[in-house]
Amino acid sequence: MLALIGIQNCNQVKKSLKWRNDYSICLDFDDFKKQYVTKNQVTTWRETPSWKVLLNKRSRTYKELSEIQKTNISQS
Numbered sequence: 001m002l003a004l005i006g007i008q009n010c011n012q013v014k015k016s017l018k019w020r021n022d023y024s025i026c027l028d029f030d031d032f033k034k035q036y037v038t039k040n041q042v043t044t045w046r047e048t049p050s051w052k053v054l055l056n057k058r059s060r061t062y063k064e065l066s067e068i069q070k071t072n073i074s075q076s
Helices: 011-022 039-046 067-071
Strands: 002-006 027-031
Touching (some): 011 027
């Protein structure tokens, strides 16, 4: 079973949900704003080949960081 985790108003999530509906794909969707992420989920995600794939560099939050903050981001 595929799982999609994000927020409902994210454009990429909207596209993914439309794709799911168009092709009748079995896909679970967890909305961050309605269902909080657990510590176990975050721990599992951190075990991906690179933690950097979890970093959304297109988000407003990331873009508002200073250059110093951006260069000092680490897994911890």
